[in-house]
Amino acid sequence: MVTVVFGARGNVGRHVAAGLQAAGEQVRVTSRNPATAGFPSQMQVAAADLEEPGTLPATLAGAENVFLYAKPAGIQGFVEAAQAARVRHVLLLSSAAVVSANAEHNPIARQHRAVELAIEQSGIGWTFIRPGMFATNTRWWWTESIRTANTVRIPYPDAQTAPVHEKDMAALAVTALTEPGHGHQAYVIYGPESLTLQRQVEQIGDAIGSEIRLEVISREQAQAELSKTMPPIGAETILRAWEASNGIPAQTSVIVEKITGRSAHTFAQWAADHADDFR
16 A cells, blocks of 8 residues: 655655654655655655645555645645545644634634644545644744854743653654554544743753753734744744643643654653754
8 A cells, every 4th residue: 555645845744754664664755856856765755735636646646545644725626636646644743722612713723623624524544643842832932042142042941831842743653654543533632741941941951961041022022033043923832821821731642652652752752862862
């Protein structure tokens, strides 16, 4: 069986492609420009863009499974191409935001749910993985200030999150794509432990061998600084989440161990894996 992996250069997709190959599956990865994508020469690469429907029929030809990230602008074209190619199973990397209490007011939740609905209504088999806070988000927030000033500036140091390692999302995806019993299932995944932002900064410091200075700033200052490295809507969403979780333990999960049979990665392990990103 051929599995097409969209976003195979991304934080999660690269681990999905590697995990599928390790499991002996045939993998076809996608890129807008295969010649400059940097994939290994032995890997099957297709030229594809989810916002360009004309690129999808050849990409999906002969494929039974697809790993997909949420791209609302191109979802209808993808669904039509997948139906025509007789794709049997789509695994979507969605977001836990779709099951949050204020999902209808959350732009991230609305975007991901729109993609979920299109796939649900397509008649194609599906599995949704709905992660909470990505551990990799900390690179957007703190990389530059740690590298340049060994400092993190945040408004809510006692806010708690349960960051998810991208390897755990990928492990769930690989299991769902290679083993039976995961059709029409939606798996919400949080990290295995709730940590304050201050503790996360400390663990990054441990990983790079440096004590990082923590500076508490106003919400307005944080909005301005976060907007330099991420879209304004994303910055506001993050700040709202931090504000709501200030001093409140975050939800954790054991879904990785339950589905894959191995323990989830801690944030300390993630920080060790990505220490060079902060040096």
